[in-house]
Amino acid sequence: MKFVCSKEAILTEIIYSMDFTSQRNSLSITSNVYLETYNDTLVIRATDQKLGFSTHIAVQTLQEGKTTVFCEKLLNILRSLPDTNVEFNVEDGMFTIKPVSQNIDFKLRTITPDEFPALETAPEGQYFTVPQKAFSDMANQTIFAISEDETRYFLCGLYLERNASGMNMVATDGRRLSIVERTFEENLPMFTPVIIAPKFFTELKKLSTDEGMLELCITEQLLFAKIAQRTFYTTLIKGQYPNYRRVIPDTQNYSCTMRIQDMLDALKRVSLLVENKAKRIFLDISEAGVLLTSDESEVGEAKEIIPCQYEGPESKVSLNYTYLLNPLKAMEGEYFSINFTEPTKAMTVKPESNRDYYHIIMPMQPNS
Structure with a gap:
């Protein structure tokens, strides 16, 4: 040679x-x-x-x-x-x-x-195409919500399923859920829902130019991807993904709208004095604004209020601040809303302008 x-x-x-x-x-x-x-x-x-x-x-x-x-x-x-x-x-x-x-x-x-072990090969004629950027964006809006608990291995990846006009991508760790319901102009084949290991998306991010098309092939055990002359694949995670639709509220009575950047900045500052392992902060939601408060500790306490648009009763929510911080970092637009009915039940975090993704957060109980 x-x-x-x-x-x-x-x-x-x-x-x-x-x-x-x-x-x-x-x-x-x-x-x-x-x-x-x-x-x-x-x-x-x-x-x-x-x-x-x-x-x-x-x-x-x-x-x-x-x-x-x-x-x-x-x-x-x-x-x-x-x-x-x-x-x-x-x-x-x-x-x-x-x-x-x-x-x-x-x-x-x-x-x-x-x-050297033989590499897997995709069946002939089984590839379909989607825009690179659209598929990568789906992962960016969800991947932070996957579980790190390897005993629940079926939650340690992104769930991909076919919908009527495109694909849904879902991630959950049992305490939060992120979902993208995307429509594609391309003609997509029907496929059985799969669970994709996050390493696949790490490599996709490195190989993708966010321009042009991504070729995908989904088999029973493998997911293949092609970009230009490069082909890569991953074994799929086996297991029964939970019925995530059960935790998505049908309706919610109250909606609080804020600027994304205001909440991001406040979360970063208030979290500086969060000492507990649960990373808990409190949100006091009222028509006067949203008050963010850290737990009192030996170090001290942090408080900050940000303006909002809200009509409803005063409500106090306790949650892991990273569950709100992570989706806001990936969210597009200027404004977002927190939607809820009761402070202790599932909250929906949505971007403005009816985008095709949203996030569900389970609050902590007040005395937890």
């Missing part, structure tokens, strides 16, 4: 590949990246057995062949090289890296490519 290509071209793809390798054991084949060259093309593959990645770039192939090499070391070496063409060669179990016309020579031990 022998080929020449620019440092920049291969470095970009090895950076992406690194996230799909397993780095716990440097001697494991899944800590290696698979390289194969033929017809002036270099194929690059990486997998940690749960996620997989493949891509290709144009190179000058001097001798066809394939190998695997420790991805982390290859990445560090490539980053250290000058910006020039680099010659790569495999001989006697060693992968040689030599910049053209430079007195630099690296050698890395290889593992036979026959040991």
Whole structure:
């Protein structure tokens, strides 16, 4: 195996590949990246057995062949090289890296490519397209609400289901819920609802340009995505997702409207004196404004009032401030509303202008 290509071209793809390798054991084949060259093309593959990645770039192939090499070391070496063409060669179990016309020579031990696990492949003709930005935005509006409790593993991912005109994406940890109900102009196939691990969206964010289309393929066990020449996939989380519709209130009697930035700034300031593990703050909602208060502690207490539009009885709500802070950080527009009927029952947080996402927060009990 022998080929020449620019440092920049291969470095970009090895950076992406690194996230799909397993780095716990440097001697494991899944800590290696698979390289194969033929017809002036270099194929690059990486997998940690749960996620997989493949891509290709144009190179000058001097001798066809394939190998695997420790991805982390290859990445560090490539980053250290000058910006020039680099010659790569495999001989006697060693992968040689030599910049053209430079007195630099690296050698890395290889593992036979026959040991590299085969990557999963999507069924022919099963891909469908959605705008990259629209799909990424759905994840941005929900991903903060997934559970971190691994004993309830089926809540540790984003739930994706088909709706009449597009897709819904949902996240919940049992105390809050975020949902996007998005319409797509594209013709989407019917599919069984799936639970997607958050790592998929971490990689999507890195690979996505937020321009153009994203190709998706959903099978019983896997979710595939394609952007340009790059393909990656993740195994889906198995389990029965709860009937989230049961916690969404049908109607709510009162609505309190505020500026998003006013509430964000107040939450950041008042939370400086929140000492309890539950991260509890109090919202006193009245026609005069919303008073934010931290619990009294040995350190002290914080209070701040922000203006609002509200007609209804004075109400005191106790909640985890991050449950309100996180959705507001991702929310678009200038204003939002908190909708409720009773201070101890589910609250709905909605952006202005009838956007296609909203958030449900379960308040704490007053004496909890």
